[in-house]
Amino acid sequence: MTNDKEPEPTARRGGWRTATETALYGPEGFYRSPEGPAGHFRTSVHASPLYAGAVALLLRRVDDALDHPDELAFVDMGAGRGELTEGVIAALPADVAARVRAYAVERAERPAGLDPRIEWRAAPPGGVTGLLFANEWLDNVPLDVVEVAADGTVRRVLVDTEGRETLGGPVEGADAEWLARWWPLAPEPGLRAEIGLPRDRAWAAAVATLARGVAVAVDYAHQRAARPPFGTLTGFAAGRGTTPVPDGSCDITAHVALDACALDGAAPLTQRAALGALGVSGARPPLSLASSDPAAYVRALTRAGEAAELTASGGLGDFGWLVQPVDLPPDAPLLVDVADHEEE
Known part of the structure; x- marks a missing residue:
């Protein structure tokens, strides 16, 4: 809930969307720091090379569905320091990698030592054919926060650079329409939501x-039937959650209404199901392998532990995947046996 105390006259005050844009991507923004996201939190990309291997397999299936074009694009949105892009290239067979044109899309400067085959860009290329993959990108597309005021009206939350909040004017126009459709709020003071319209537009x-x-x-991600009553805005720094303060000292993130982002033909599923359909399994290797080939058993056990982390209920496995084909046959075998993995 907001603090009614007025901020100091010298503190900048505006909506969370504007404040987050500066705090994350401004000249001194969080995502421009030398250590990058991996210095503060762990994503699926950092958890295991199995993740890049699964994305590489998906890229190969897209390649099959496209009938093996002369140039196959891999576009990594919100690429961090290029870890996923490098991992995908390394996991591809040589004949496929030779046709791949890889793009890492990130606002920070190109990191030193990045594979020279990777093109570093501030925006995705247009008119390409292949796979665009956005791992934890949409949660960092800045958006505004709203709160139900004492009189029952939904008002924009204003914040200063020290994280102090006040309520602004009522929400109107396209933002109000988005809330009514995707995140309707009861007239109960203190209820909060994040307006996902900028993310819908960014994804489109x-x-x-x-x-x-x-x-x-x-x-x-969250779905319309189970939106969090007080929103999901939070901060991360140095490996732990923290109060979101838009001063560049922490990541500022909020869960994504992926159902609102979905375009015609999109398929929503969990990461557990998606990775299962791409061959990532947390099943332990047979004990017989321990006696016949101890080193192979240890390697397989390590992979199983990493796979279990990527697919765990209550953790990374609950992430949402939104798979959006573009001008492909509806029966293209991109993620096979998904239903079986959803039931596991």
């Missing part, structure tokens, strides 16, 4: 850069 724009292929968004 990213998908539109593909001439043919598949776009995938992976993120913390």
Whole structure:
């Protein structure tokens, strides 16, 4: 709930969307720091090379569905320091990698030592054919926060650079329409929501850069029937959650209403199901392997532990995947046996 105390006259005050844009991507923004996201929190990309291997397999299936074009694009949205892009290239067979044109899309400067085959860009290329993959990108697209005031009206939450909040004017226009459709709030003071319209538009724009292929968004997500009553805005720094303060000292993130982002033909599923359909399994290797080939048993056990982390209920396995084909046959075998993995 907001604090009614007025901020100091010298503190900047505006909506969370504007404040987050500066705090994350401004000249001194969090995502421009030398250590990058991996210095503060662990994503699926950092948890195991199995993740990049699964994305590489998905890229190969997209390649099959496209009938093996001369140039196959892999576009990594919100690429961090290029870890996923490098991992995908390394996991591809040589004949496929030779046709891949890899793009890492990130606002920070290109990191030193990055594979020279990777093109570093501030925005995705247009008119490409292949796979666009956005791992934990949409949760960092800045958006505004709203709160139900004492009189029952939904008002925009204003914040200063020290994180102190006050209520602004009522929400109107397209933002109000989005809330009514995707995150309706009861007239109970203190209830909060995040307006996901900027994310819907950002995702639609990213998908539109593909001439043919598949776009995938992976993120913390929630559905209309179970929106969190007080929103999900939070901060992360140095490996732990913290109060979101828009001064560049921490990540500022909020879970994504992926159902609102979905375009026609999109398939929503959990990461557990998606990775299962891409061959990532947390099943332990047979004990017989321990006696016949101890080293192989240890390697297989390590992979099983990493796979279990990527697919765990209550953790990374609950992430939402939004799979959006673009000008592909509806029966293209991109993620096979998904239903079986959803039941596991």
